[in-house]
Amino acid sequence: MRNPIAERIADFLKHYPPFTSLTYQELVTISEQVKVVYLEKNQILFKIGDPTHSSFYVVASGAVGLSVISDAEETLIDKCDEGDILGLRPFFAKNNYLMTAKSREDSIIYAIPIEVFKPYVTGNSSVLSFLLESFASNTRNPYDKDHRGKLISENVLFNEQSATDIQYFQPIKYTKKPITASSNDIVKYIAQTMTSRQIGSVIIQENQMPIGIVTDNDLRSKITTGLFPIEVSVDKIMTVPVVTVPEDISIAEAQMMMLKHNVAYLCVTRDGTEKSAISGIISEHHVVAAQANNPGVLLKQIKRAERSKDLKIVRDKLTDLIQNSIDRNIPISHITSVASEITSAITKRAITLAIEKEGTPPVRFAWFNLGSQGRKEQLLLTDVNNSLVFEDVPAEQYDEVKKYFLRMSERVLETFEKIGYEKSEQGLNANNELWCKSLTDWIKQYNTWINTPGEKGIHTSSIFFDYDFIYGDPFLEKTLTEEIFSKTANNQLFYAFLGTDAIKKPAPLGFFRQFLVEQDEEHKDTFDIKNRAITPLVDAARVFAISKGIKGITNTYQRFKKLADLEPQNADLYLECAEAFHTLHWFRTEDGLKTDSNGSYLNIEELTKVDKVKLKNCFQPINDIQDLIKNRFQLTYFT
Amino acid sequence: MLDWLKGKGDPSFWKAYLDSFEKDNLDTPVRYVIFDCERTGLDWKKDSILSLGCIGVTSDHIEIKDFFEVFIENKNEAHQNEAVEKLFKAHSHQTVSESEAMMQFLNHIKNSTLVGHNTNLDIEMINQALKRMNLGKLKNNVLDINVMYQRFKNLPEDQHHTLEELCDLFKIRKSHRHTASNDAYVTALLFLKLKRKLRMV
Numbered sequence A: 001m002r003n004p005i006a007e008r009i010a011d012f013l014k015h016y017p018p019f020t021s022l023t024y025q026e027l028v029t030i031s032e033q034v035k036v037v038y039l040e041k042n043q044i045l046f047k048i049g050d051p052t053h054s055s056f057y058v059v060a061s062g063a064v065g066l067s068v069i070s071d072a073e074e075t076l077i078d079k080c081d082e083g084d085i086l087g088l089r090p091f092f093a094k095n096n097y098l099m100t101a102k103s104r105e106d107s108i109i110y111a112i113p114i115e116v117f118k119p120y121v122t123g124n125s126s127v128l129s130f131l132l133e134s135f136a137s138n139t140r141n142p143y144d145k146d147h148r149g150k151l152i153s154e155n156v157l158f159n160e161q162s163a164t165d166i167q168y169f170q171p172i173k174y175t176k177k178p179i180t181a182s183s184n185d186i187v188k189y190i191a192q193t194m195t196s197r198q199i200g201s202v203i204i205q206e207n208q209m210p211i212g213i214v215t216d217n218d219l220r221s222k223i224t225t226g227l228f229p230i231e232v233s234v235d236k237i238m239t240v241p242v243v244t245v246p247e248d249i250s251i252a253e254a255q256m257m258m259l260k261h262n263v264a265y266l267c268v269t270r271d272g273t274e275k276s277a278i279s280g281i282i283s284e285h286h287v288v289a290a291q292a293n294n295p296g297v298l299l300k301q302i303k304r305a306e307r308s309k310d311l312k313i314v315r316d317k318l319t320d321l322i323q324n325s326i327d328r329n330i331p332i333s334h335i336t337s338v339a340s341e342i343t344s345a346i347t348k349r350a351i352t353l354a355i356e357k358e359g360t361p362p363v364r365f366a367w368f369n370l371g372s373q374g375r376k377e378q379l380l381l382t383d384v385n386n387s388l389v390f391e392d393v394p395a396e397q398y399d400e401v402k403k404y405f406l407r408m409s410e411r412v413l414e415t416f417e418k419i420g421y422e423k424s425e426q427g428l429n430a431n432n433e434l435w436c437k438s439l440t441d442w443i444k445q446y447n448t449w450i451n452t453p454g455e456k457g458i459h460t461s462s463i464f465f466d467y468d469f470i471y472g473d474p475f476l477e478k479t480l481t482e483e484i485f486s487k488t489a490n491n492q493l494f495y496a497f498l499g500t501d502a503i504k505k506p507a508p509l510g511f512f513r514q515f516l517v518e519q520d521e522e523h524k525d526t527f528d529i530k531n532r533a534i535t536p537l538v539d540a541a542r543v544f545a546i547s548k549g550i551k552g553i554t555n556t557y558q559r560f561k562k563l564a565d566l567e568p569q570n571a572d573l574y575l576e577c578a579e580a581f582h583t584l585h586w587f588r589t590e591d592g593l594k595t596d597s598n599g600s601y602l603n604i605e606e607l608t609k610v611d612k613v614k615l616k617n618c619f620q621p622i623n624d625i626q627d628l629i630k631n632r633f634q635l636t637y638f639t
Numbered sequence B: 001m002l003d004w005l006k007g008k009g010d011p012s013f014w015k016a017y018l019d020s021f022e023k024d025n026l027d028t029p030v031r032y033v034i035f036d037c038e039r040t041g042l043d044w045k046k047d048s049i050l051s052l053g054c055i056g057v058t059s060d061h062i063e064i065k066d067f068f069e070v071f072i073e074n075k076n077e078a079h080q081n082e083a084v085e086k087l088f089k090a091h092s093h094q095t096v097s098e099s100e101a102m103m104q105f106l107n108h109i110k111n112s113t114l115v116g117h118n119t120n121l122d123i124e125m126i127n128q129a130l131k132r133m134n135l136g137k138l139k140n141n142v143l144d145i146n147v148m149y150q151r152f153k154n155l156p157e158d159q160h161h162t163l164e165e166l167c168d169l170f171k172i173r174k175s176h177r178h179t180a181s182n183d184a185y186v187t188a189l190l191f192l193k194l195k196r197k198l199r200m201v
Helices: A004-013 A024-031 A114-123 A125-137 A162-167 A187-197 A216-223 A251-261 A284-292 A295-304 A308-327 A332-358 A395-419 A439-451 A455-465 A474-488 A492-502 A529-547 A556-566 A568-595 A609-617 A619-632 B002-007 B012-019 B082-090 B098-109 B119-132 B145-153 B163-169 B180-197
Strands: A035-039 A044-046 A055-061 A064-070 A073-080 A100-103 A107-113 A201-206 A209-215 A265-269 A278-283 A365-370 A385-390 A436-438 A468-472 A526-528 A601-603 B031-039 B049-058 B061-072 B113-116 B142-144
Touching (some): A004 A107, A004 B061, A024 A114, A125 A251, A187 A201, A187 A216, A209 A265, A251 A284, A295 A332, A308 A332, A308 A568, A332 A468, A332 A568, A365 A474, A385 A395, A385 A439, A395 A436, A439 A455, A439 A474, A439 A492, A455 A529, A474 A529, A492 A529, A492 A619, A526 A529, A529 A556, A529 A568, A529 A601, A529 A619, A556 A568, A568 A601, A568 A619, A609 A619, B012 B098, B031 B061, B049 B098, B049 B119, B049 B180, B061 B180, B098 B119, B113 B119, B113 B180, B119 B142, B145 B163, B145 B180, B163 B180
Parallel strands (some): A385 A436, B031 B113, B113 B142
Antiparallel strands (some): A035 A107, A044 A100, A064 A073, A201 A209, A265 A278, A526 A601, B049 B061
């Protein structure tokens, strides 16, 4: 009997990977075994620690959130929309779920029994690699440039190790043009070659194609045991077949293949099958070595850097890392946390190098990163802002001490410039005598900003409220922070001015939901994502965070998250803003890397339709948060 | 002697159908069969069923493989209106006789609980068909999603909603084509939602 309902489900599945790789008839056969599940809003599909189900799931309509518990707090990792797959864990692992899947709205889910789908996975390499990659990368649909596919698996480790996670999906470096032998070569001579070349394996080829491999293990278990004489031809003892992989394999995949086939060597071929030419060999050593080349190692390299050139190399590697992570759809929160660690390490090292040259500082001091670095959001090589606070000294020493710190800051900024950061246009740097002064002077400075906020004054000073303590004496930072928050508490006038600043650029939607594009010649018909979309969110997060007395969090995303905790009645809006910020940040970073610019201006024409919709969806929260600012701080008096 | 009391000469499928109600299987989860009919018209005496589509629901999910669909040859050609003609031209399904269809239908549903939208007419027409075969009435429990919705919203009994209206209310994408099986599937989705909202076990 024809089953039109199964056909209907197949019609849906065929649009989404990995089902795109299957024939329609296969999809119908699979669909006949599907169970359709309805989830009410906030209903749990599976919980962390639950035994794995016998099915995996595809979202047919609605949305399912995936979350993990980290530091006793439930953190939403990602949201699965229409066509996204979740619950792949039982394919690859026997243990329990490591994530919680909970519907975020009324949802219809297709449950596909693993037993039914398994034959198609093993029988179809593109399906297998999709699932492996999705599972391993613990991120979104690896095929989809539109970021439509979402997080698919549940093996995310949400902790400091996120740093290690990122490099795990970089392409692996392996030995190209490996040493090969023919099947009639004598084992003794092959062993001699292996010894002289210091390699652990030799691929046996025929017409450039791999037919087997001989490894240390084969020599040990088959020759030295006396099973075969040492003069035997290699085809008697080689291991067949050799496991082959394609050229662009990632570290994660390589490791997965080794575990799956229980081998220590993988043969790389042109198209990944054993029927094409050999192009390299991956050993366990490569996997280990590749994992050593991770953010942790970059941090070590920074500590050992002796010159600004060394730091530049590290920063360039970071750009590669960010680019790769963006390509692989690693969540932007992971990327920023890794990048900001490295950025602050670079700053620290630049300061220590400057101190080595200038001699021991005369008094205690503290170095702050400001602006995007201060908010730990800098991914592109944009401008750097910073300030320096030194301990109070007697008036007669003041000039001398200040001169020392100006000289030191000058060196730090020279290093930054060599690394490739842009100069701050307004000179908001520690080598500027306005922004390098004693604690008392700084307290006075902040008091001026807080108590007599002129429109012009607040504009330049707002970034001074996004500061991140990088180097020096934490006592100075603590004193300054407490001073600032005691002055800002319930200071309606100050909030009002910060708020006015935050709503200066209205949400960027024109009539008929068109994008507001730029009119001036240089950036004509581009969309200014930085000033029109990102800055309003950054400003909004700042004014709310300060008014709520949130100390120590400067990151926009985290500020919104914290606000959602503190104000449950507006939690939804804050969380939407947090998400919107991430999405926008993603667009800007991707574009900035592509065009090698600061990513401020997006070319609307180049965006796909899906991307445009994604971008537009970020604008409503901007509009809503600006309304909230107007009401909260009663800006009608001021505007 | 007893044969006569039980209704001598009753076909074996009818006996099997009746027997399925004898067993007390309290342990197994209730099987719901969501069904929908296409008919020649709305008069339960004159009109007849053209097709029947069923989809099963067991413990909170739709089982796609628990599917049944049958198309019935239409003896009463005079009744065929334009729309129905179109339906048949569009997909020339293999049709069976009404009695054959009923036999298959009973074999499929067994003692399940039947669920449909505005079930009264459909059930009555099935009973009429069974009567033409000299058989008794359907024994199954019947649930009507319209009644379930009334109960969920505490609406008066005379307030009726079409399948389309219910789909809109529950944000279910309607099928583009109105066939018995498509409507049964949409009804099944509605049933899952209502079942959850009414906290039916």
